[in-house]
Amino acid sequence: MKQTAVVVAPGRGTYNREELGYFARHHPDKSRLMAQFDDFRRQAGQEPLSALDGAEQYAGATFTRGDNASGLIYACAYADFLSIDRTRFDILAVTGNSMGWYIALACAGALDAMDGLNVVNTMGTLMHRNMIGGQLIYPFVDENWVPIPGRRAEIETRIAEIDRRAGHVLGLSIDLGGMLVLAGNAEGLAAFEAEMPKVQSRYPMRLPGHAGFHTALQAPVAAAGQARLGPELFDTPDIALIDGRGAVWRPKSSDPARLRAYTLGHQVTEPYDFTAAIRVAARDLMPDVFIVLGPGTTLGGATAQSLLSCHWRGWRDKAGFQAAQQEHPRLLAMGRPDQRALVTAPPGGRTA
Template sequence: MATERKTALIVCPGRGTYNKPELGSIVGSISASPSTKIGDNKANLTDVLHQIDAVRDQLGQPTVTALDQAPLFKTSLHQKPENAAALIYAGGYLDYLSIDHERFEVVGITGNSMGWYTAVASAGCWDIDTSTRLVTNMAQLTAGGEGAQFIYPIVDSDWRPHQGYIDAVNEQLARFPDELKMSIRYGGYAVLAGSEQACTEAVKSLPRVDDRFPMILPGHAAFHTHFMNDASQQALDLWPQAAFRAPQVPLIDGRGHIWSPHVVDKAALHQYTLGHQVTQTYDFTRAIQTAVKEFAPDHIILLGPGAGLGGAVAQALIEMNWQGLNSKAEFAARQQADTPYVLSMGLPEQRALVTG
């Protein structure tokens, strides 16, 4: 008797998710499941990786295979923006192809920050050549930008909204209206970005939480703010609308806007991806909340590399009291099911429930 096909929302990770523990994970995952089938199409994952590597080689950049198979993790190499971007995109895209699409019907794809590019690629809007070139190029353009970025919690230890922390963040945003912006709404965290001076002053002023926050994100510029205007304009000039195609499945962007499949305004998708998305707040929380309300998926599947998305997704669900979910403890209890609601492909035991 055939297993009932489950619906799934796919979530793609953002910058900083390929770290030392992920070294070797991309090639290792392919070795475990070298081919997959999406609809009537069979994809050989090794061939896909070779295509990505060939483009990187043409660009004069280290290949994903060489980076992933390096004997040691080197921050200067692996977290160099154009290398980190390629690893994150390749790891996520190959994970998407690895999903058993005969067991899971993908009803929507979204992502956090740089994960938007992986989402667009996974939805079929770009071919492999375009997506590999674009993620590399966007990393180079935005890395050269001004400013800094830091993260601060807006929830308590049980992942419920904490009004005191929220007020403290809003106070700093009001203090530096032109120099400090909300960069990403990331579940239970606010990611703020702006000028070096505004970030330094805000970090000094915010109350310390758990001896970790506020935390400056090393190597990050003022992403998703007006400080990226020049990078955005260069990208819009360099990449034509013709590079974009309509998505094959719904895409939920960083405003919570849904791009319907098969019919899309290429000019609008081009402008959002290289314009608004680069220079304005990325509301990952709203993207998750919109997606679950609109599509009510049986599961949420988190692509790799890494397994850091789970907390932010759960916090976004708790904020809206999704299906009565109201705390970290309740989320942990639900995850004890034979097939958890949120499935992270960065965790081997959960990956096994997703792949063919």
């Protein structure tokens, strides 16, 4: 009997040194798809994705750029989606984190494969060329993923205080499980870093190559994206989509024009609530499993923390989650070889 699943698409920052060669390793059967992606990039005057994935060494300055990272992550994640064994899994919905929303649109059929790359590549390139603001990340949970009493309110109070200062911009960018991703200008980010205590030896952590996503700072990028990406690209999804507000876009009843307006408007300039998207998926759809697409494994922790926040399957802390995973895995990250084997179709299965 099939298991029901919600698929989660990753955002920026998931293709790192360990992921170099991810597409070539996992998707040799999808060379035709990669060739189409490469042709698109060449026509845009950009380095082919296969050349990036096949580089001898990982160079952060190259791979964290929005115009490179976005397309590369899209190619890997979309190919992972095509590799899910549909004889074993009935996909109820697709969601994603931040840029992962664009990937989710393609997985759900609201964009075809090439239009999905067009949207991802266009928005990633616009973000990189404008490079307005930056991002950092800060937790409000402890190392066992349990919320620290009063910590979130403390963070939000400090954000508001800094944002009121002359010349300072700071706001919530992404609600990411047990973390808050903040976006702002140089002054706002620097003030937060100076005034908040360092926790877990690494936070607050700047996110290299990231602009001030999901804030009003990105209004020029949203306008440019709307001018370049026409309504003909968008269609009604074949699979339900859950967006960055927790709203559900259902097959046959979703308006492509409204979907485009959200994607290139609100989604760009307003906070993205990944936690709400996962909560809605868990409570409203109650899937057997969540499948997190690669590349990388970093989104698995944020997905698990989002599920803990609504006590899905009785999970309440990291230790309990890990014990449950050992007994009956319900969060399957395709970036992990052991969990990937539980998800993928056998050779000769569904490919591009």
